[in-house]
Amino acid sequence: MTAPNLYEQPQIYLILAALLFAAGLYGLLWRRTLIGMLIAGELIFSAAMLNFMTFNRFLAPDPAVGQVFVLFIMGLAAAEVAVALSIIIAVYRNYQSIKSKEVSRLNG
Amino acid sequence: MNAFPASHVIVSGLFAVFAVLTVAGALLAALSVRIIRSVCGLALCSVGLAGLYYFLHSPFLALMEILVYVGAVCVTIVFAIMLAEPEESPRDEGRPTTLWWGGGALLVSAALCGSLSWLGLQPSWSAPVTRATDGSVRAIGVALLSTYSLAFELISLLLLVAILGALVIARSGRTRT
Helix, strand or coil, X not given: CCCCCHHHCHHHHHHHHHHHHHHHHHHHHHCCEHHHHHHHHHHHHHHHHHHHHHHHHHCCCCXXXXXXXXXXXXXXXXXXXXXXXXXXXXXXXXXCCCECCCCCCCCC | CCCCCCHHHHHHHHHHHHHHHHHHHHHHHXXXXXXXXXXXXXXXXXXXXXXXXXXXXXXXXXXXHHHHHHHHHHHHHHHHXXXXXXXXXXXXXCCHHHHHXXXXXXXXXXXXXXXXXXXXXXXXXXXXXXXXXXXXXXXXXXXXXXCCXXXXXXXXXXXXXXXXXXXXXXXXCCCCC
16 A cells, blocks of 8 residues: 555645635735735635535535636626726726825815 | 657646746736736736636636637726826825835735645645536536526616726717817
């Protein structure tokens, strides 16, 4: 009985997903432009998808369900990127800036 | 089974390459100063994730990841960067609020990463006894068009609405007056 391969263990994928999530969260808190925050949000989506795929591969009784769910997440992420980028471009036209600090006209 | 003697080493090396690519791309996307570099980091991270999906027995989603993320999302973000400003102005370092904010962000992310990894390392994962399907592309297609057909139609409607909304939002202000 040889040692099981590393890529046949769910733990390594879960740790990778945690690292992705942490990088995305740090970027979301630290970046100051709207596009940088959008990219960090995509990293968080990717972490969620990797988690879904891991549980789908190792724990789910039906391995097709998780893949369908991840496909739906991909579609939602694509729609989110399209709408967010058009909002960013509209903000840039009105403010001449995409810094999140300067979009504060509604700030009390 | 092992026709090629070093196949185990090659497969493990490929897995390590994809894992390192994912983490390095994520760090590049989160930490680099220029936005264009962070888009490149997102693309690298997506390529690594596609490799990981291949190791997780779903080549279909690996191809979709490449197609959607590298092919569509990154290219769209690059277009938006070209339309808006490409540079992030240098942060005024040394101010205490900046330091506090950066330290707090690092602390929160490190704590969440550590606790999620700790949860993942708990030795309680048990494999299911039986598998209903084999998770192939055929099984995904059958599930999409039978069990999840309503969600499939809804997501196509959502994509249509998102495209129309993006066009309408980005178009306002373009007309010359």
